[in-house]
Each structure stands twice: as structure tokens, then as C-alpha cells.
Amino acid sequence: MIQQTLSIKNRLGLHARASAKVVNLANKFGSDITLICKGKKAYAKSILEVMMLGAVQGDECQCEVEGDDETDAAAAMRELFDARFGEDS
Amino acid sequence: MKANKSNFAAFCDSEICFNQPASTKKKALQQAALMLAEGTDLSSAQMLQHLSKREQLGSTFIGHGIAIPHARIPGIKQNKLCYCRFEEMIDYDDHSAQILIAIAFTEEAPEEHVAVLAKLAQVIDNKTSRQCLLHTNDKSEIVRVLSPITEIIT
Numbered sequence: 001m002i003q004q005t006l007s008i009k010n011r012l013g014l015h016a017r018a019s020a021k022v023v024n025l026a027n028k029f030g031s032d033i034t035l036i037c038k039g040k041k042a043y044a045k046s047i048l049e050v051m052m053l054g055a056v057q058g059d060e061c062q063c064e065v066e067g068d069d070e071t072d073a074a075a076a077m078r079e080l081f082d083a084r085f086g087e088d089s
Numbered sequence: 090m091k092a093n094k095s096n097f098a099a100f101c102d103s104e105i106c107f108n109q110p111a112s113t114k115k116k117a118l119q120q121a122a123l124m125l126a127e128g129t130d131l132s133s134a135q136m137l138q139h140l141s142k143r144e145q146l147g148s149t150f151i152g153h154g155i156a157i158p159h160a161r162i163p164g165i166k167q168n169k170l171c172y173c174r175f176e177e178m179i180d181y182d183d184h185s186a187q188i189l190i191a192i193a194f195t196e197e198a199p200e201e202h203v204a205v206l207a208k209l210a211q212v213i214d215n216k217t218s219r220q221c222l223l224h225t226n227d228k229s230e231i232v233r234v235l236s237p238i239t240e241i242i243t
Contacts, residue, residue, distance in 0.1 A: 013199055013203040015206060016149060048151065051207055054207030
């Protein structure tokens, strides 16, 4: 299992569209991906669970990835968070 | 900046409709836009434009036959929520949706925006409240289930 800390850098946080991007990316991998933020835990392949985190700019999420493609999945998740979910600010 | 009270227009019977005819996503969004525009300075056409533009960035279908069209709307003073159930399932970006829970957000307050969506997701994720959203014909039940979303304070 890979564990990493991901920061929410975009101004709007994990709003619906950013959450959808997390879910779409997570679904490209076979690994189980879990996000833990402010004591709440979300399965990264569930849009409802990711939105329920209510993560805002400045929050940190623990990301746990487990499965055959965990190395690629963890790197891809980090890239998405670092790229502010493709948002400008 | 912390707001000390929620920034939602009142959510009551007039923001709820059942059994609306709609055969397409566009018509469903038109109905939601009409309801959201009520009481604002925007026309329903302008409201529809904002909702449609947001949908183009990515579908707001969220599972369980429910979509949550929403947008940040320049010029509105309060957030507004509406609930709309259609007579039949609509093709919503290759998913089947029968219910729209639509929100017009003010432009600022990103923390409030995320908190509102998180609460909405929680309501939809909860089996009891979801069954109510899907099946009840009693508007007061919809008000009871969705009101917590409009009472978010950040």
C-alpha cells in the first residue's frame, strides 16, 4: 500500500467538478483508493463520498492506494491534486 | 471571512415540483432554471445559460437517478435551491435521471459552496433521505430532507 499526503491547492476546493475529476481518474485504475480528510474517509471512486469530504483550499488529504497498479495510481492522484484539478487558481 | 448566518433564500413548497413533463436534459434544465430565476434579477433564459455552461464542463449527474445542476451566478445576492421530479426518466449524459436538485450559488464564498455540496451529497448518500427524495409526494417531506442544506453556516 502507498500512503501519501495531498494538499488542496485550488481556490474552490473539492467542489463538484473537481470531485468528478478525482473519481474519473480513480476509476482508471484497479487499485482501491481512499482519501481521508478532516477525519472523514472517502472511497475515491464514489462521487458522493468524495464530495462529502467537504475539502477546501489548504486542507490536506491522506491518500491510501492499494492494488496492482498502486504506483501509477498514486502518482496520477498526486499529479491531479498538484495541478489544482486543472483549475487556474 | 466568516458569515454568521446561512446565505440561502427560503426553501419552501414553491421551490419544489413533482411530475413535470420533460423528455430531454435541456427541457429538464429549463424547468430548473425557471424555478431558480424566480425572485432573482435574472431571466430564466439567463439562468439556463449559466447552468448549461456548467454542464458543458462536466455532467452533474451524481447517481441514484439524481443530477445536481448548479452554477455560480454573477449578480445574485443569495444562494437558491430547487427540487424537480419529472414524469419519466430523462437521458442525462447517458445516465437516467428523474430528479434535479438545482442550486444557484452566489459567486464568492468557496468554502460555503463546498460545504453545501458536501451536505447535499450526505443527504443523497443516506438511504432514508434518498428514498424520500425519490418517492415522496409530500412537499413538506422534501422541505424537511433538503432544508439542512440551506442552513449551512461556514
